[in-house]
Amino acid sequence: MRRAVEADVCVVGSGISAAMVADRLSRTTGASIVVVEAGDESVPLSQRAATRERFLRYGENPWLGDHLEGYEIDGPLQSRSMQVGGMAMHWGGVTPRFSPEDFKHKSVYGVGTDWPISYDDLQPFYQEAEEVMGVSGEQGPHDMDPRAKPFPMPAIPLTYNLELLKHWASNAGIAMWSQPSAKNSIAYRGRAQCCRNDTCSPVCPVGAKYSPDFTWSALRKTNKVRVVPRMLVRKLVLDPSGKKITHAIALDRDRPNDPVEYHAKTFVVAAGYTWSAHLLLLSAQSGAENGLANRSGLVGKYLAGHRNVGAYIDLPLRLYPGMNEQHSLVSKQFMRGKAGSPFIRHDLRVWESSVGKAPRLADDTGALMLGDAILDDWRKRAQTGTARARAYYDIVPDRSSELTLDPARKNAWGDPLPKLAFRDAPESVAMRAQTEDSIKALFATMAKAGDGKVLRTNVDNFQDHPSGGCRMGADPANSVVDSWGRTHDHENLFVVGAPTCVTGSCANATLTFCALALRSAHEIERALPRKA
Amino acid sequence: MPALTRRTFLASLASTLPLAVIVRRAHAASAAHLASDPATLDALAEAVLPSALGHAGILKEAKAFRDWGTGYRENAEVLHGYGTSRLRSLGPTPLTKWTAQLDDLDARAQSAHQRKFRELPVAERADIVRAVLQGQRTDRLPAIADASHVSLALLAHFYDGSDANDLCYEAKIGKATCRPLAAQARKPLPMLKVSER
Numbered sequence: 046m047r048r049a050v051e052a053d054v055c056v057v058g059s060g061i062s063a064a065m066v067a068d069r070l071s072r073t074t075g076a077s078i079v080v081v082e083a084g085d086e087s088v089p090l091s092q093r094a095a096t097r098e099r100f101l102r103y104g105e106n107p108w109l110g111d112h113l114e115g116y117e118i119d120g121p122l123q124s125r126s127m128q129v130g131g132m133a134m135h136w137g138g139v140t141p142r143f144s145p146e147d148f149k150h151k152s153v154y155g156v157g158t159d160w161p162i163s164y165d166d167l168q169p170f171y172q173e174a175e176e177v178m179g180v181s182g183e184q185g186p187h188d189m190d191p192r193a194k195p196f197p198m199p200a201i202p203l204t205y206n207l208e209l210l211k212h213w214a215s216n217a218g219i220a221m222w223s224q225p226s227a228k229n230s231i232a233y234r235g236r237a238q239c240c241r242n243d244t245c246s247p248v249c250p251v252g253a254k255y256s257p258d259f260t261w262s263a264l265r266k267t268n269k270v271r272v273v274p275r276m277l278v279r280k281l282v283l284d285p286s287g288k289k290i291t292h293a294i295a296l297d298r299d300r301p302n303d304p305v306e307y308h309a310k311t312f313v314v315a316a317g318y319t320w321s322a323h324l325l326l327l328s329a330q331s332g333a334e335n336g337l338a339n340r341s342g343l344v345g346k347y348l349a350g351h352r353n354v355g356a357y358i359d360l361p362l363r364l365y366p367g368m369n370e371q372h373s374l375v376s377k378q379f380m381r382g383k384a385g386s387p388f389i390r391h392d393l394r395v396w397e398s399s400v401g402k403a404p405r406l407a408d409d410t411g412a413l414m415l416g417d418a419i420l421d422d423w424r425k426r427a428q429t430g431t432a433r434a435r436a437y438y439d440i441v442p443d444r445s446s447e448l449t450l451d452p453a454r455k456n457a458w459g460d461p462l463p464k465l466a467f468r469d470a471p472e473s474v475a476m477r478a479q480t481e482d483s484i485k486a487l488f489a490t491m492a493k494a495g496d497g498k499v500l501r502t503n504v505d506n507f508q509d510h511p512s513g514g515c516r517m518g519a520d521p522a523n524s525v526v527d528s529w530g531r532t533h534d535h536e537n538l539f540v541v542g543a544p545t546c547v548t549g550s551c552a553n554a555t556l557t558f559c560a561l562a563l564r565s566a567h568e569i570e571r572a573l574p575r576k577a
Numbered sequence: 578m579p580a581l582t583r584r585t586f587l588a589s590l591a592s593t594l595p596l597a598v599i600v601r602r603a604h605a606a607s608a609a610h611l612a613s614d615p616a617t618l619d620a621l622a623e624a625v626l627p628s629a630l631g632h633a634g635i636l637k638e639a640k641a642f643r644d645w646g647t648g649y650r651e652n653a654e655v656l657h658g659y660g661t662s663r664l665r666s667l668g669p670t671p672l673t674k675w676t677a678q679l680d681d682l683d684a685r686a687q688s689a690h691q692r693k694f695r696e697l698p699v700a701e702r703a704d705i706v707r708a709v710l711q712g713q714r715t716d717r718l719p720a721i722a723d724a725s726h727v728s729l730a731l732l733a734h735f736y737d738g739s740d741a742n743d744l745c746y747e748a749k750i751g752k753a754t755c756r757p758l759a760a761q762a763r764k765p766l767p768m769l770k771v772s773e774r
Contacts, residue, residue: 099653100656101753102645102648103648103649103650103653103655103667103722104655104656104667105650105653105654105655105656105667106654106655106656106657107656109654111657112657112664116662117662117663117664118662121660121661122660122661122662123659123660124657124659125657125661125662125663125664126657201758202758202759202761202762203761203762204761204762205761205762205763205764205765208762230758238758239758240755240756240757240758241755241756241758241761242753242754242755243752243753244753247656250755251755365746365748365750365764365765366742366746366750366752367739367742367750367751367752367753368750368761368765369761370752403717403718403736404718404736404741404745405716405717405718406715406716406717406718406729406732407715407716411716413707413710413715415624415625415703415706415707416624416625416626416627416628416699416703417627417628417629419627419732419736420627420629420744420745423736423745424745424747427745427746507659507660509659
């Protein structure tokens, strides 16, 4: 039996971008909002200490049941996780802003594509996102870290270890400061202060790290938003004119034979970089044969991200690993290249580490150690410390960096699964070796400044913090949505957050996804009834 | 009728029950055996863990290891990796293997010294462990459940924990425990030696 649900706004997905939009619309409008999520409810806060314990002891997934069966896909999926709250249930809570240059690669460096908005356009929404989530941060040097207003909370204090490492970085000529984080340095909006359990990713047991479930919980308590888990949206349906979406067709995982229709005035696809483009492509129909919002042929194209080069550096410093291993120093010193300079941009972070100082079973001669010998050996080697350094660097996304429908793999209900392939644009391919060598040289310089040595370096081939697939632009011929996230092709269909990014920057991107989603919400709310 | 030993009990199970049930029961039987007779494991802990823990500390670590084994859930889903859609789960319970290896330590002690493993001086126990581990990969501490021998698993369990970290640095770091945030700006307080506690 067919069921139908009516609302002013239907949000597809319940991750962090969806939470920003629903929260904003519930604060500023009187609209009825329904949020449809394919995954299950996430593990409640009250159970997270217990699931964290199992994670620490055995490596078990603390987010029980956070995935759909049969979704093994071809390509580097960021995470299998699908649940109320999305991937941000297990994010690290790291919240740098992009730099002004991120929005104008073409103008400044002559590569890639400029965004249709500037840093200044996004700045108020960065601030709003920081306030909604609760971000603790320290103002960096203004020329590196432009901000109009202070952080909502004081910075997470540097550990004893990070203070020593900050001094070391300073000797190498690098300004570093406390990494802004969506973790409470003080109690914030009913959530606890961080007590450095040090498992921010994958799970904070006390709720000091922001995750979208807190927003959903607050909205549900006031009946402002209806969140429907276990409801997989399979298709968005167009009206005969092709200009508007009339409804979404969803599959109730508990009653798969009874399709559910969600009718709304506005549809917001907030399903991340994979599932947003996937849904648009799955929604191919008469009048939109290549998928919704796809007149440009760019739905699923220009997937973006950044790669990292890392190093472990042995330093003659007495560090105490374990004080707060997930908190780091950050620098934006290498993100702000001037016009005409080579396109080598990267962030820089430094953590305490125990790499190279871990206990071992065999001594330098290969002889087995037992009892006191292991501890004695460990103590000797732990007299000096290890810094972990890592730099994300920019990648210009290529058109062929794409999500497509996989003809070979289908889910249990017969829908093709997505297939992912990340590819660098030719400019990035040409610059890759020089960029990575430049970062490795920086690590060597840093090591030398501290009388240390680089233990090892590594390049992670995975493009982290993926985004794109429905990129924004002013020209409908080369973009999927406008700067507000409204699809060029369908006036009541928005795509928000990660998929709308033009580039992936060289820093963690979740705060930017949130700021973009909030900016979309400001546009969406203009057509909705104001709050009484 | 011969007495029903743990081994004959497990063998009789194997002939009549589905594999998953056998595994579950074998795990439970091994856990019960270790709980009722922890002396060999305790003796092993004395031979391989650092004396700086003190006798009580060593027994505490041996019990924590036993509890770890008892709490192991074969096939439990592990944390998703990033960058892949592949799911992974925990492997077979190591507990049955560990109990057999503890039995083997006893057998070796009987064979070489005509005494139980637990009755030997610590140095002789360590020699037996060295002999067992000869030829095995010992360049680094393994993941606990993947350890080829119970002695390596015990070491991996201890050295993975906060207590070992504090012992090494002789400081109250309290890795991965809930601690006041403001205190992280200070050098960790020194840890008292066993004799001072």
